[in-house]
């Protein structure tokens with residue numbers, strides 16, 4: 001603390017704590033709020049997901065998925081993603097400060113970050129020992145998604161999950177990392193970028209404090225690379241969705257849930273109100 005913040009005639013150590021304490025307290029409070037919000041909105045508990053790892057799709061079940069139409073597999077993934085995004089919306093609303101942002105900025109952050117948060121949460125439903133992911137009740141490998149016709153997107157999603165699993169993130173670290181990913185002040189079309197940047201920096205400080213206390217600082221540099229991979233994964237998803245829809249222009253409205261349509265297509269009928 002700077003000299004003018006020093007209370008007069010107070011012994012050195014106590015007054016230093018008094019000055020530093022508020023920021024540590026608010027940082028710890030924010031960490032507790034984010035971890036609690038994650039726990040309440042994580043869709044499946046990590047213990048449940050791990051207890052189900054033995055339930056792997058049989059050969060017949062994989063063949064059944066592979067004989068489904070491209071449209072049906074896209075629809076199933078879109079529905080499961082939309083289902084998971086509802087939990088991400090609830091997570092965001094419970095982060096202190098998020099609801100104080102303008103409605104427009106809340107929507108911009110969720111439009112830009114909801115898939116990224118699901119992709120981070122996915123490391124919890126991924127089994128790195130056999131490269132399978134929890135999908136529609138059982139675990140399956142990339143072969144389950146073959147009929148989608150976008151093996152590069154699926155391969156990238158699996159590689160990302162595999163590499164994120166290698167960091168062995170705790171639930172607390174997943175909670176804080178997903179909050180940092182969501183509150184990205186660089187999202188295009190933000191009205192009050194400075195307000196989002198202040199909230200983002202508070203969460204970033206809380207995350208760094210937590211990592212330092214558990215001697216996990218090395219994870220920080222690796223996670224910054226992950227945010228770049230998230231960005232390219234989401235662009236790849238948009239590209240593959242566009243080419244899928246180019247061949248079936250009218251299908252989007254009937255095939256996909258409205259929220260998926262609003263978040264990932266340039267749907268004219270869903271302006272950012």
Ligand SMILES: O=C(C1CCS(=O)(=O)CC1)N1CC[C@](c2ccc(OCc3ccccc3)cc2)(S(=O)(=O)c2ccc(F)cc2)C1
Pocket residue numbers: 042043044045049074076077078080081084118121122124125133134135136145148153154157158237
């Ligand atoms: O992992 C989750 C959940 C996260 C929260 S949780 O509590 O851990 C329960 C599980 N997921 C929920 C949705 C899932 C999802 C992930 C990425 C995704 O990218 C966009 C996309 C859209 C259409 C086709 C391909 C890709 C869409 C859905 S999924 O459907 O299981 C799926 C998985 C792998 C894959 F290769 C394709 C789809 C992952």
